[in-house]
Amino acid sequence: MNEENNELLAALDAAAEINVGDIVKGEVLAFDDQRQAIVGIQGTGVEGVIPGREYSNNPDADMTAELKIGDVLDLVVTRKIGSDKEGGSYLLSKKRLEVRKAWENLEKDHKPGDILEVPVIQVVRGGLVVDAGVRGFIPASMIENRFVSDLNQYKGQTVRAEIVEIDPADNRLILSRRAVLSAEHSAAIEKVFGQISVNDVVEGKVARMTDFGAFIDLGGVDGLVHVSEISYDRVSKPSDVLSVGETVKVKVLAMDAEKQRISLSIKQTQPGPWEKIAQDAPEGSVLEGTVKRLTDFGAFVEVAAGVEGLVHISQISHNHIDAPSDVLKSGESVKVKVLSVDPAAQRLSLSIKALEERPAAQKAEKSEDKSSASSSDIKNYSSDDDEGFTIGDILGDLNK
Numbered sequence: 001m002n003e004e005n006n007e008l009l010a011a012l013d014a015a016a017e018i019n020v021g022d023i024v025k026g027e028v029l030a031f032d033d034q035r036q037a038i039v040g041i042q043g044t045g046v047e048g049v050i051p052g053r054e055y056s057n058n059p060d061a062d063m064t065a066e067l068k069i070g071d072v073l074d075l076v077v078t079r080k081i082g083s084d085k086e087g088g089s090y091l092l093s094k095k096r097l098e099v100r101k102a103w104e105n106l107e108k109d110h111k112p113g114d115i116l117e118v119p120v121i122q123v124v125r126g127g128l129v130v131d132a133g134v135r136g137f138i139p140a141s142m143i144e145n146r147f148v149s150d151l152n153q154y155k156g157q158t159v160r161a162e163i164v165e166i167d168p169a170d171n172r173l174i175l176s177r178r179a180v181l182s183a184e185h186s187a188a189i190e191k192v193f194g195q196i197s198v199n200d201v202v203e204g205k206v207a208r209m210t211d212f213g214a215f216i217d218l219g220g221v222d223g224l225v226h227v228s229e230i231s232y233d234r235v236s237k238p239s240d241v242l243s244v245g246e247t248v249k250v251k252v253l254a255m256d257a258e259k260q261r262i263s264l265s266i267k268q269t270q271p272g273p274w275e276k277i278a279q280d281a282p283e284g285s286v287l288e289g290t291v292k293r294l295t296d297f298g299a300f301v302e303v304a305a306g307v308e309g310l311v312h313i314s315q316i317s318h319n320h321i322d323a324p325s326d327v328l329k330s331g332e333s334v335k336v337k338v339l340s341v342d343p344a345a346q347r348l349s350l351s352i353k354a355l356e357e358r359p360a361a362q363k364a365e366k367s368e369d370k371s372s373a374s375s376s377d378i379k380n381y382s383s384d385d386d387e388g389f390t391i392g393d394i395l396g397d398l399n400k
Contacts, residue, residue, distance in 0.1 A: 017044075018041065018044060018046065018077060018080075018090060019077065020077050020078065020079055020080070021076065021077060022076070022077045023074060023075070023076055023077075023097060024041050024042070024044075024048075024074075024075055024076075024077060024092070025041070025042045025043075025072055025073070025074060025075070026039030026040065026041050026042065026048055026050070026072070026073050026075045026092055027039055027040045027042060027070065027071070027072050028067050028068065028069055028070060028071045028072075028073070029047070029069065030069065031064050032049075034051075034052075035052055035062075035063075035064050036049050036050060036051050036052060037049070037050040037055070037063055037064075037067060039073070039075070039092065041090070041092075042072070046088070046089065046090070047089050047090075048075070048077070048089060048090040048091065048092040049081070049089065049090070049091055049092065050063070050073075050075065050092050050093065050094060051091065053095075054078070054091070054092070054093035054094065054095050054096065055094050055095055056094070056095055056098075057095055057098070057099070057121065057131050057133075057134070057135055058121045058131060059121065059122055060121070073094055074094070074097055075092040075093060075094055075097060076092065076093050076096050076097040076100065077090050077091075077092060078090075078091045078092065078093050078096065079091050098133065099133070099134050099135075099171075101133075102132070102133025102134045103133075103134055103168040103171070104168075105133065106132070106133065106134065106166060106168070106173070107166070107168050110163060110166065111163070111166070112163050112164060112165060112166060113162060113163060114162070114163050115160055115161070115162055115163075115180060116132050116136075116160070116161055116162075116163065116175065117158055117159070117160050118130035118131060118132045118136060118158065118159060118161060118175070119131050119156070119157070119158045119159075120138075120154045120155055120156065120157050120158075120159060121155075122155070123151045123152050123154065123155050126139060126140055127139040127140045127142075127143070127151070128140075128143065128151060128154055128155075130159070130161070130175065132173060132175075134171065134173055135171070135173070136161075136173040136174070136175050137173065137174055137175065138159075138161055138174075138175045138176065138177055139174070139176075141178075142164070142175070142176035142177060142178045142179070143177050143178060144177070144178060144181065145178055145181055145182060145185070159177050160177070160180045161175035161176060161177045161179075161180060162175060162176050162177075162179040162180050163175060164176050164179075184220060185220060185221070187220075188219060188220025188221045189220075189221055189257075189260055191219065191220075192218050192219055192220070192221040192262075193221075193255065193257050196218070196252055196255075197252065197255075198252050198253065198254060198255055199251065199252060200251070200252045201249055201250070201251050201252075201269055202218060202249070202250060202252065203247055203248070203249055203250075204216035204217055204218045204219075204223065204247070204248060204250055204264075205217045205245060205246065205247055205248075206242050206243065206244050206245060206246045206248060207222050207244070208222075208244060209237075209238040209239050209242065209244065210238070211227075211237060211238075212226065212227055213225050213226045213227050213229075213230075213238060214227075214230065214238040214242050216248065216250055216264055218262065221260070221262065222262075223250065223252070223261075223262030223263065223264040224261070224262070224263060224264060225238075225250060225264045225265060225266050226263070229253070229263075229264070229265035229266060229267055229268070230242065230266050230267060231266065231267050231270075231305075232267050232270070232272065232273045232305050232306030233305045233306065248266055249266070249269045250264040250265060250266055250269060251264065251265045251266075251268040251269050252264060253265050253268075272306070273304055273305055273306030273307045274306075274307060274343045274346050275343065277304065277307055277341060277343050277348065278341055278343050280304060281303060281304070281307075281338050281341055281348065282338065282341065283338050283339065283340055283341055284337070284338060285337070285338045286335060286336070286337050286338075286355065287303045287335070287336055287337075287338065287350075288303075288333060288334070288335055288336075289301040289302050289303040289309070289333070289334060289335075289336055289350075290302050290331065290332070290333055290334075291328050291329065291330055291331060291332045291333075291334060292308055292330065293308075293330065294323075294324045294325050294328060294329075294330060295324070296313075296323060296324075297312065297313055298310050298311050298312040298313045298315070298316070298324055299311045299316065299324045299328050301334060301336055301350055303336065303348070303350070307348065308348070309336070309338070309348030309349060309350040310348070310349060310350065311324075311334075311336060311350045311351060311352055312349070315339070315349075315350065315351035315352060315353055315354070316328065316352050316353060317352070317353050317356070318353050318356060318358050318359055319359070334352055335352070335355055336350040336351060336352055336355070337350065337351045337352075337354040337355050338350060339351050339354070
């Protein structure tokens with residue numbers, strides 16, 4: 001009995017020597033129903049409790065999964081619980097001790113302007129919470145060089161950020177990722193503009209898309225492929241033919257180092273639609289096409305992706321018409337005969353009436369004309385089959 005009393009008195013004496021703020025070693029003995037760790041404070045015979053919130057800076061950390069019975073931890077005493085008569089117990093914290101040591105290391109080893117690699121552990125209103133050994137904060141305005149609508153994409157990522165403010169007394173650590181990105185972007189600009197030139201063909205990844213085009217990452221620098229330069233086919237939206245992360249070949253159309261702008265083309269890295277047109281649409285061939293545009297002087301018919309030919313008004317019908325829109329409409333499918341093809345000039349002359357039988361009355365008139373024609377008439381005859389269109393025709397129609 002005296003031995004037990006002596007042990008109890010020794011434990012009480014040891015407990016009396018434990019003060020709030022002391023650093024102790026605790027051995028994990030068990031986990032209670034509230035998922036708290038029960039530990040024995042070594043050298044005292046006294047137990048303590050580590051609440052879940054006092055285990056780690058990471059709110060998702062689970063000490064019941066990370067710790068096992070018998071593990072020994074360095075802990076700080078935060079307060080006493082229970083009565084002295086019962087021997088008392090203590091609330092302990094692993095997190096606060098780690099934070100204390102981290103602040104000491106931060107203050108000793110770092111200053112504003114230094115770069116840290118930190119994991120994002122929480123997304124809160126107004127920014128990101130990161131673990132730098134201590135709880136750090138990146139305001140939303142300092143995350144990117146542009147507005148970001150969804151911050152959740154950063155949770156779990158490790159980011160590089162610059163120290164803006166460090167104040168251990170107030171437990172205040174403010175970081176900026178934007179400052180790091182700006183520095184990296186400047187370095188990337190210098191590198192990319194030094195490596196590529198206009199007319200070069202390079203590879204890049206689709207970084208993001210808008211209604212007017214796709215931004216291609218060339219290595220930390222984005223170039224723009226306007227929607228008109230994505231494909232020889234008509235593209236309504238870049239997302240119809242491209243996807244974020246896709247690797248594409250692009251041709252450099254223009255570069256402006258001062259404005260940090262690069263204009264790119266995807267379609268100009270691919271065979272042009274006119275390169276095979278002489279083979280695919282030789283003179284005399286019959287094709288099916290779609291009426292794309294109607295003008296006063298004729299109809300433009302698309303016979304292949306990116307290839308339009310002109311059906312002059314005189315080649316639409318054997319009958320006289322005042323305007324192409326009298327007999328044709330945009331989007332209509334028609335059969336056409338190729339009258340002439342000039343790939344170099346990107347010129348294709350087509351005829352609809354050449355595939356239709358001439359009316360009987362016109363046949364008779366033509367026969368009569370032939371029988372009465374003089375040799376000079378025949379010599380000076382110019383077919384009414386107009387085989388093309390002039391720049392004047394087009395400009396005249398556009399300026400009406």
